[in-house]
Each structure stands twice: as C-alpha cells, then as structure tokens.
Amino acid sequence: MTATVIDGKAFAATVRAKVATHVERLKAEHGVTPGLAVVLVGEDPASQVYVRAKGKQTVEVGMASFEHKLSPETSEKDLLALIDRLNADPKVHGILVQLPLPSHLNSDLVINRIDPAKDVDGFHISNVGLLGTGQKAMVPCTPLGCLMMLRDHHGSLSGMNAVVIGRSNIVGKPMASLLLGDSCTVTIAHSRTRDLPGTVRRADIVVAAVGRPEMVTGDWIKPGATVIDVGINRIERDGKTVLVGDVDYASASAVAGAITPVPGGVGPMTIACLLANTLTACCRANGLAEPEGLTA
Numbered sequence: 001m002t003a004t005v006i007d008g009k010a011f012a013a014t015v016r017a018k019v020a021t022h023v024e025r026l027k028a029e030h031g032v033t034p035g036l037a038v039v040l041v042g043e044d045p046a047s048q049v050y051v052r053a054k055g056k057q058t059v060e061v062g063m064a065s066f067e068h069k070l071s072p073e074t075s076e077k078d079l080l081a082l083i084d085r086l087n088a089d090p091k092v093h094g095i096l097v098q099l100p101l102p103s104h105l106n107s108d109l110v111i112n113r114i115d116p117a118k119d120v121d122g123f124h125i126s127n128v129g130l131l132g133t134g135q136k137a138m139v140p141c142t143p144l145g146c147l148m149m150l151r152d153h154h155g156s157l158s159g160m161n162a163v164v165i166g167r168s169n170i171v172g173k174p175m176a177s178l179l180l181g182d183s184c185t186v187t188i189a190h191s192r193t194r195d196l197p198g199t200v201r202r203a204d205i206v207v208a209a210v211g212r213p214e215m216v217t218g219d220w221i222k223p224g225a226t227v228i229d230v231g232i233n234r235i236e237r238d239g240k241t242v243l244v245g246d247v248d249y250a251s252a253s254a255v256a257g258a259i260t261p262v263p264g265g266v267g268p269m270t271i272a273c274l275l276a277n278t279l280t281a282c283c284r285a286n287g288l289a290e291p292e293g294l295t296a
C-alpha cells in the first residue's frame with residue numbers, strides 16, 4: 001500500500017482562506033477587526049522566525065497584528081504589566097506569549113495571567129480544564145490542526161483506536177482529549193510505555209509527538225492506519241541539514257493508509273489554527289456566531 005499524503009500546506013491554505021472570508025464579513029457587517037498580540041521576550045532565533053511568520057499571516061488574513069518585542073532582561077513585573085494592558089485592550093482578541101521564555105521568567109505565572117478568553121494558544125489552566133471536561137475552550141493550535149486534518153480525511157472518528165505518542169501539555173495531552181471528545185478509544189504512550197511498537201500496531205490513528213527523528217518505523221504501523229507526524233527534527237544527512245518528523249516516512253508510507261509529511265504536514269496547520277482561534281476569540285468577545293469547522 002502507498003499511503004495517501006495528507007497535505008497540511010494545502011489544507012492550511014483553505015483554513016486561512018476561510019478565516020479571511022469571515023474576517024472580511026466581521027469588518028463589513030459589524031465594524032470589528034480581530035486583533036492578535038504576540039509577545040516575544042529575548043532574541044532566540046527560532047522564536048524570531050515563528051513570530052515573524054505569525055505576524056505576516058495575521059495581516060494576510062485581514063487581522064490586526066500587534067508585536068511586542070521585549071529585551072531578554074525584561075522583568076516578570078514588566079511582562080505581567082504588558083499582559084494586563086493587552087487583557088484590557090478591546091482591539092486585542094488574542095494574546096500569544098512566545099515560548100520558551102528566558103529562564104528568569106516563570107512561564108506558568110505568565111501564561112496564567114492571560115485572560116482565558118484571549119488565550120489563543122490554549123495553555124491557560126482554565127482552558128486546559130475546559131478542554132479536559134469537554135467544555136467550550138480555546139484549544140492548543142497544533143493538536144487542533146491535527147484534529148481538523150483527521151476529521152477532513154475520515155469524517156467521523158467515532159470508535160477508532162488512537163495512539164498518541166507523547167504526553168506533553170502542549171501536544172500529547174490536549175491531542176488525547178480532542179480524540180476522546182471525538183469518541184476515539186485513546187491510548188497515550190510515552191517514554192515508559194512497554195512494547196511501544198506493539199501498542200502502536202493496534203492503532204487506526206497514530207499521532208507521533210515525541211521529538212525523536214524517524215523513531216516510528218513502518219513495521220510499527222497497522223496496514224491502512226492514518227499517521228499524523230507532529231515531530232520537527234533537524235538532522236544531518238548527506239552533509240546537509242534536513243527536517244524530518246518522528247516517523248520514518250519512507251517505511252511508514254508504504255504501510256499506512258494516509259500520512260502527513262514533514263515538512264508540509266502538521267507545521268503549516270499550527271499557525272492557521274492560531275488565526276482560527278483568534279477569529280473564534282473575537283466572535284465570542286463580540287457575541288457573534290462562530291465560524292463553522294474552525295474549532296473543536
């Protein structure tokens with residue numbers, strides 16, 4: 001079997017187009033422009049790239065983008081004061097603090113200072129609790145993107161066996177909650193899981209969020225299963241730096257029914273879902289109908 005490629009790049013473009021159409025309607029019919037504030041503390045090169053890409057795509061879908069670049073020495077008091085100002089600003093519907101923060105800043109304290117209604121990353125403890133109890137939440141962008149692709153590919157996920165490899169707060173756990181919400185039978189695997197290949201082999205849906213290059217090989221995959229590869233790993237191959245996932249694409253795509261590539265799979269969906277979450281937050285803040293298909 002040769003797997004169908006789930007094209008995250010193309011799917012992300014359709015999500016952005018849907019967001020842009022809705023933003024235009026909000027502006028024309030309600031005089032409201034969704035706004036996203038991104039806060040970057042320090043000069044981490046990877047974070048700078050992400051923040052630039054987020055700002056560019058925010059503007060491209062017609063939203064207002066507010067970038068706050070702070071020095072690496074910024075005090076916790078000043079950062080919290082900025083978040084308080086953004087919480088109170090009616091032009092700002094979404095707030096994202098780029099992680100990781102410099103080590104002198106307490107990430108939990110900072111994230112939990114964001115108004116949960118503006119927490120478009122879905123990391124605030126209130127949103128974690130809402131998602132965990134099946135209530136309306138702001139949902140973390142990467143797992144939301146994975147869920148959208150799975151729903152688009154399968155329609156209903158009800159009754160499917162899903163194995164999520166990885167139990168982080170930003171990917172693995174929320175992914176498992178979302179799959180459970182769609183009535184999958186969910187297993188969360190991690191570094192202490194016994195017989196990981198055997199566990200994965202039972203899955204109709206595999207989500208790999210581990211951070212280990214090409215760890216999941218074709219012989220772990222049940223024939224016809226859907227494989228979502230969240231991993232982003234830079235490795236040296238043939239004298240070049242290349243980007244690979246947590247799944248060995250060559251062997252897995254020979255067995256799976258469908259698979260996301262790296263790059264061009266989950267990655268592009270993450271920013272698209274950030275824009276979708278900002279739109280959702282704006283609609284909720286203004287008591288307007290939320291766009292369909294852009295939330296969990």
Ligand code: NDP
Pocket residue numbers: 142165166167168169170171172189190191192193196209210211212230231232233266267270
């Ligand atoms: P974390 O490091 O926070 O979590 C990794 C998880 O993998 C942990 O739960 C860990 O288990 C588990 N794990 C590690 N080694 C093994 C192993 N040998 N067998 C089974 N499980 C293992 O990573 P993140 O969740 O933040 O990210 C995971 C990957 O996804 C990374 O490659 C990251 O770059 C990528 N990523 C991609 C995004 C995108 O937009 N595409 C967004 C976010 C992340 P334990 O808890 O037991 O230690």
